[in-house]
Amino acid sequence: MNKRKICAVVTARPSYSRIKTALKAIQEHPKLELQLVVAGSALLGRYGNAVKVIEKDGFTINEKVFMVLEGENPTAMAKTTGLGVMELSNVFYNLKPDAVITIADRFETIATSIAAAYQNIPLVHIQGGEVTGNIDEKVRHANTKLADLHLVASEDARDRVIKLGEDPTYVINTGCPSIDIAKEVLDTNDYNFNPIEKYGGVGANLDISNGYLVVMQHPETNRYESAREDVLCTLKAIHELNIPTFWFWPNVDAGSDGTSNGIRYYRENFNPENIRFFKNMEPNDFLHLLKNSDCLVGNSSVGIRECSFIGVPTVNIGTRQNRRKRGKNVVDVDYDTNEIKKAIQERISQKGLLSEHIYGEGNSGKQIAEALANTALIAHKTIMY
Amino acid sequence: MNKRKICAVVTARPSYSRIKTALKAIQEHPKLELQLVVAGSALLGRYGNAVKVIEKDGFTINEKVFMVLEGENPTAMAKTTGLGVMELSNVFYNLKPDAVITIADRFETIATSIAAAYQNIPLVHIQGGEVTGNIDEKVRHANTKLADLHLVASEDARDRVIKLGEDPTYVINTGCPSIDIAKEVLDTNDYNFNPIEKYGGVGANLDISNGYLVVMQHPETNRYESAREDVLCTLKAIHELNIPTFWFWPNVDAGSDGTSNGIRYYRENFNPENIRFFKNMEPNDFLHLLKNSDCLVGNSSVGIRECSFIGVPTVNIGTRQNRRKRGKNVVDVDYDTNEIKKAIQERISQKGLLSEHIYGEGNSGKQIAEALANTALIAHKTIMY
Amino acid sequence: MNKRKICAVVTARPSYSRIKTALKAIQEHPKLELQLVVAGSALLGRYGNAVKVIEKDGFTINEKVFMVLEGENPTAMAKTTGLGVMELSNVFYNLKPDAVITIADRFETIATSIAAAYQNIPLVHIQGGEVTGNIDEKVRHANTKLADLHLVASEDARDRVIKLGEDPTYVINTGCPSIDIAKEVLDTNDYNFNPIEKYGGVGANLDISNGYLVVMQHPETNRYESAREDVLCTLKAIHELNIPTFWFWPNVDAGSDGTSNGIRYYRENFNPENIRFFKNMEPNDFLHLLKNSDCLVGNSSVGIRECSFIGVPTVNIGTRQNRRKRGKNVVDVDYDTNEIKKAIQERISQKGLLSEHIYGEGNSGKQIAEALANTALIAHKTIMY
């Protein structure tokens, strides 16, 4: 029997965390063969060099696709996507996969979808059916309409994809692979890891014996002009709280230069003695850091997903995670220094959050592999009603 | 008061007929300014040089975008689309429109949608919410999910767009502008027009005093390998019926070379003495030709829309128009010579078809202009439920 | 010892004839490994589907690169080249050749040169140092300045490349591989081949028992607006002479639609009873056809090279072959029906042309392979004086 060739396209550092255990499960599945394409900002040193982590994790990369156009504006985002369509069309033409996986809702993921759908290759969309604001919202649902098989992360998401006119046979709730890693982290008690020794980072030397915060704040694509101002709000709040903090640089996006500039400006001028800045960590390390932290601050979806499972308090800023199904670990605030400070203080005083299982039980990678092995692969569909 | 700058992108000959009266109405509207981009196959002689018709109709073209990649396969379709994203991103960056119009569901229309949506320009989608088979089906609904304002052509379509999670405020049934031209044609009784004198064409000299057929058959994108065979079925049926026939070449698509080859092969080898072949006609001329014909044969959407309004019998072949709302003028058949012959014979014996108004009353162009002038222009949205 | 990986990029039908025996020799050379990329119009049915001939000749194609942009103008030529740079950059990045071969002077060949040179891959240019008119002239010499190793086809060409500032160590006269095929054809006396049976073609049924002509006329890129008119001159001349004629369609270029339209128009309206039209023939068949013909007419370089070696009279029209070193088999005429007629009549009355060896002795393929195996491969250079 021929194995099904499943081609996954990873275009950014955070997408890798959302698919890693599925990639492993595909690799190990007797009926599947993994083809791995690493593209976009996942290849760039400026954005954390995800490609090196992927290689270190033992994956063989079939193709690398350079497609990120420089330019601090939405035009560059659009053109990056156009370039991605052209490049990925070649890649799929050459790899001849039986199905292509596009992940979630980053702007460039629609390039994967078009390149596959237009070549009549069955398209699998991971993590459709969720709700956010921004261009991601448009991209995610457009991916759903281009895709043939939907492997969603929650029941809520499954209902929504079906309402979008998709055939329920092809909408499967596998949970989110990011939870698999979270489960593993939750289950590990003897993890020996010093983030500063291992990753260096720049900025203050932190004494974390009395607890610490983690910050991860990305620009919002529909207000990228205020990205610099937005990050300054948070920097001020964290600086004033004077709690030791691990701060992570944003991933590539129109506006990420605004965020980066804001951080650089603040460092040069205020030299905050309680913050240390990091480019990236391996997912496991990052989650252990989170697990032991007092609170995650920012607008990363990690706060909604992994932190809900692990039970880490989250102060979620702005509209980037709008209407994403969240647990009771999350409190939402505006881009406002005082609000942010107050929310953090309240959160860190709460103890004993329960872990919730909104995005799966921690075996999503395997469920995705099973779905890919056993569902009929189709490349055409019509809307259900 | 500044006029709203409305940028319409016409990428193919048939799309122009679907938007022409709206373009006129936008041009004449006191609150609107038209920006016209002509792109893709609309610029190419091989596909009927729609650009010349557009210029002859008195429109000023702001930008011409060459983006069609040669190659008889879906890879070229995908790459054409990627190229379109890149080129149109530039165009919108320079023209700075207040809204962009993307038309219907041809594969390259998603390029317009991405280039606008990613640059936060309000996107207007014309003729969403319909149902067909093929890649068009995926593209149409993906366009809907990328668009902010939906100007649909029927009530049926409006319901479907709303079910797709769009805000009813932004889903307006304007009818289809192609019906405006159909209405004008229906209302004109003294049209003096000899198609062979005006357009030449190649092939047989037709005596049409006892009636004639019109054929328009495109490749189906999800079975482009059989495009040649498919068109040969119809050629054989028409040849055997021996009724004078005006036959139109297909528009650009993966597989159009298959259709073209089939036609060329049949002509060289069988020299059918009842068929004359044409590349293109101006929409008005084409509709008068249809109006006076006994039957339209093939798989063009003209049979579903305009012919329903004018009351012309239509033999619709294959799945290209699947589930598109149709009137009682249409009969559906398979790619089968005998079925096609039989259906044509039955159809032409029926007389006195009533005109139906499924796709508008004949004033859609104006309704579209009004909607564009008076609806709030937004560039962000979230799914309704 | 590792074999040197030599990557040749074939972008068009005529380029293949100019490299075929070298490809074979590389394939068979103990120190070399062939990587073959087929790109551009060589992949397109409209332009003779060179790719099928290449596969039939037993070559394995490593990558196919679709890059031809449709559009009857120089803008499309430029953009095709830009697209070629992008696509071929990927290809070389993945194939990691030790050297890349770019062939001659077609507009898109500079894409190969840039993609290789910018990635510090030693670039080998075949057939530099010649002189023509048109954009080819600029492209050829620009290729020379981007290339590291020059395998030229004549002493005349070698002198010119050295005058261009190249190091004589890296300028080697290997002769032209097209002559290798010509030699083989000249040496074969029992070739059994009926062109009409084998290739079909369209148009008149020819009786060639009393001799025949071969016509091959391409558009000139710097006067592509007159391509239609130019080909009509020749069509009229050939029609009036009423000598049986094999006519070959042009290869892809800005203006090729002009030539194609001219041919189609003439056929529809004058139905010349002495001309049969062909898309393409395998090189061997084509040369046997030439060898037995009375005269080659048009502006193909075949008239200058192969026909000089085989000894076939050639009527060369226009400036496309300007200043290319030619033998006494060639007479030059303008785009003028009467001049063309007169020149053909004079030529076919001459018999017993001697074969001349201007472009090699018929062993160029092997000489190219030897040069590739034994010359130092460098990727940087400075101008000599």
Added chain:
Amino acid sequence: MNKRKICAVVTARPSYSRIKTALKAIQEHPKLELQLVVAGSALLGRYGNAVKVIEKDGFTINEKVFMVLEGENPTAMAKTTGLGVMELSNVFYNLKPDAVITIADRFETIATSIAAAYQNIPLVHIQGGEVTGNIDEKVRHANTKLADLHLVASEDARDRVIKLGEDPTYVINTGCPSIDIAKEVLDTNDYNFNPIEKYGGVGANLDISNGYLVVMQHPETNRYESAREDVLCTLKAIHELNIPTFWFWPNVDAGSDGTSNGIRYYRENFNPENIRFFKNMEPNDFLHLLKNSDCLVGNSSVGIRECSFIGVPTVNIGTRQNRRKRGKNVVDVDYDTNEIKKAIQERISQKGLLSEHIYGEGNSGKQIAEALANTALIAHKTIMY
């Protein structure tokens, strides 16, 4: 009389200095109309935002072209160039210039050349005929072979372009516009300018009352892997000399991330108390800074050109300026900390360097405008011998 439309394409910060006075002179010339295209890294904040300087200087920009692909490798350089060809083809198609100017030899300048030459637009090359190492060397001479009119910066360069087979009528020594600015600076004695107040920069607070150095070091494209190591050599040398130093960040290139990383690493770890780092300065400010400095160190062509005219000692490191005609102000050294230190110490002890006029008299901008106004504009040529 219609003015000649002259379209100049500026793709990088340093190119702007090399063309600025010519742009002014074209703008003011009664027979010329300037069209200005700003592209590539000239648009990017990371590389000094040349576009803002250009706008501040009062120029109207006709088109902005985003074309820089991210990725720290030569593949990204090649693809940036391919993208440039595609984008600039559109730009010229729309602007319809009578001539296009391509500047010098940066890798992406060949995109301008191809986009113009392939569309039969007369191409003017500024600063051909010089000699360096690297990919620049190949690009410069390839630009010469694509160009129709050559406005060179020295007699030496003129001779070389003519040897390359160009018609002497179209090879004009106008000198280099960068010298015009240098002359102006040399002639100004009351310039009041505090670089730290005006530009900020980051790093040490410098006391420059006893003299200072200026450093500008770019990666070499053919040894970009060692860019980090190369810059560390110089950082160490400058740090050890402990002379106050203005250090400028590199411009975009494969390998510029290596250089940037090296600088960042050195700052974080050694915090050199005698160096202040700057992104960019306006050309006038920069030249005044140079004029009053003790020595320029690095591999910028400014050391060869402007510093020769102004009379500033220059320590030129590595092979980037190989064989460029230099004055007696320049001493060449290897990437070797001790060599660099020794050369700087020797240079700064010498006083009273004479100004030399190798690259013009300081009126090149006007000479370029005159040449553009009065030379025949051709778009085709053949090699001279």
